[in-house]
Amino acid sequence: MRYAVYISKERLAAQSRTDFDAFMATCPTRQVVSTLGDKWAGLVVNALAGGPKRHGELMRRINGASQKMLTHTLRTLERDGLVSRSVTPTVPMRVDYELTALGRDVLPVLAALKAWSEAHIMEVLEARDSYDAARAMGETPN
Amino acid sequence: MRYAVYISKERLAAQSRTDFDAFMATCPTRQVVSTLGDKWAGLVVNALAGGPKRHGELMRRINGASQKMLTHTLRTLERDGLVSRSVTPTVPMRVDYELTALGRDVLPVLAALKAWSEAHIMEVLEARDSYDAARAMGETPN
DNA sequence: CAGTATCCACCAGGATACTG
DNA sequence: CAGTATCCTGGTGGATACTG
Numbered sequence: 001m002r003y004a005v006y007i008s009k010e011r012l013a014a015q016s017r018t019d020f021d022a023f024m025a026t027c028p029t030r031q032v033v034s035t036l037g038d039k040w041a042g043l044v045v046n047a048l049a050g051g052p053k054r055h056g057e058l059m060r061r062i063n064g065a066s067q068k069m070l071t072h073t074l075r076t077l078e079r080d081g082l083v084s085r086s087v088t089p090t091v092p093m094r095v096d097y098e099l100t101a102l103g104r105d106v107l108p109v110l111a112a113l114k115a116w117s118e119a120h121i122m123e124v125l126e127a128r129d130s131y132d133a134a135r136a137m138g139e140t141p142n
Numbered sequence: 143m144r145y146a147v148y149i150s151k152e153r154l155a156a157q158s159r160t161d162f163d164a165f166m167a168t169c170p171t172r173q174v175v176s177t178l179g180d181k182w183a184g185l186v187v188n189a190l191a192g193g194p195k196r197h198g199e200l201m202r203r204i205n206g207a208s209q210k211m212l213t214h215t216l217r218t219l220e221r222d223g224l225v226s227r228s229v230t231p232t233v234p235m236r237v238d239y240e241l242t243a244l245g246r247d248v249l250p251v252l253a254a255l256k257a258w259s260e261a262h263i264m265e266v267l268e269a270r271d272s273y274d275a276a277r278a279m280g281e282t283p284n
Numbered sequence: 285c286a287g288t289a290t291c292c293a294c295c296a297g298g299a300t301a302c303t304g
Numbered sequence: 305c306a307g308t309a310t311c312c313t314g315g316t317g318g319a320t321a322c323t324g
Contacts, residue, residue, distance in 0.1 A: 028263035029184065029256045035266075037179030039297075042171065055306055066298055071307065081269025092305040093304085102265055109258045114171045116251045121170035123244055124177075127223025181317075197286055208318060213287065234285040235324085288323075296315085303308075 035080050040065050040073040042110060045099065048083065049107055052098040082106060177222050182207050182215040184252060187241065190225065191249055194240040224248060 035041055040062065047053060047061050059070055074097055077083040082103035088094040099107075177183055182204065189195060189203050201212055216239055219225040224245035230236040241249075 027185075029259040030181075031263060032259040032266065033179050033184065033255065037175050039172070042175065043169075059306095067307070068299090068309095069297060072297085079270055079273040080266045081273075082266075087306095090305095091304090093307090095306060102262060102269070105262065106258065109254055112251055112254050113175065116248065117171040117174040120244060120247065121173060124174065124222050124224075127244070128221055131221040131223075201286095209287070210289095210319090211317060214317085229286095232285095233324090235287090237286060286324095289321085291319085291321105293318085294316085296313105298313080299311085301309085301311105304306095 035076055035082075036106070036110070038073065038076070040069055041077060042113075044070070044073050044077065045082065045103060045106060045110060046114075048097060048099045048103070052096045055095050055097070058097065077103070177218055177224075178248070178252070180215065180218070182211055183219060184255075186212070186215050186219065187224065187245060187248060187252060188256075190239060190241045190245070194238045197237050197239070200239065219245070 036045075043062050043065075044058065047058055053061070055067075055070070055074075058074075059065065059067065062070065065073070074083060074085065078085050078097075081100055084098050084100050086096050086098070088096070178187070185204050185207075186200065189200055195203070197209075197212070197216075200216075201207065201209065204212065207215070216225060216227070220227050220239075223242055226240050226242050228238050228240070230238070
């Protein structure tokens, strides 16, 4: 997910429902997944589920994200209307990020994704192991 | 979603639950999303929801995917145990792809994602519009 | 028909250094 | 503190041509 295929909402509204399957470029699901699927977005949204957080808090909480990517992820989420950004112009400045109503609305979906992943990750990993093992030796899938 | 960060299931099992939030590299959700989020995977799984399909059928159905990416997507899904591949060695050969039990199990999650996307895509697009409009003119977020 | 092989463009994302 | 700027890499994914 990672293609910036943005179409106008006018054009989208003009499309028939069946076109969604035919042309993925304009598929709403892909547009959403391309944001939510990007490496850190899910983590950030989850981190913000507990309430507003400052930039630094998120940095410490996410662990592994560079400021660049954290900032970029926050910008994308803000642009998509899932997160709001509020600046307090003190010195040093203070910036708080918070989920919008739309952002809070995604939480259940993310939770469902997370629940499924945790419930089935072992099966997936085992499938990978046996698949890889089969190729490793001379093509004997057993 | 797109980083091949694969860890052994032994190592995963050894981790405490809290580590999942701290180190995304081993986060089950990310592992699953990195497969499902990749450009065509969702479309393919959805296309297979209606029953087994041949390679050519999928090509025509997905519309826009190159054979390379379709094949690659199918291989990844097969490796992850979501799709099974069966070859009939006739001339010309015939290959059928089918969702496994695990694959069918993801459908509800995908459906939830799709439902949310279609329900809220307009809000997202509008948010993008006003965000972009605000930057376009001299920084007047209104 | 169902792939594989090769070449190539693009951009996500990391590292590092600097600013208001 | 919260960013921006720059450089650099590796992987994704498209186009095209070829094979069993």
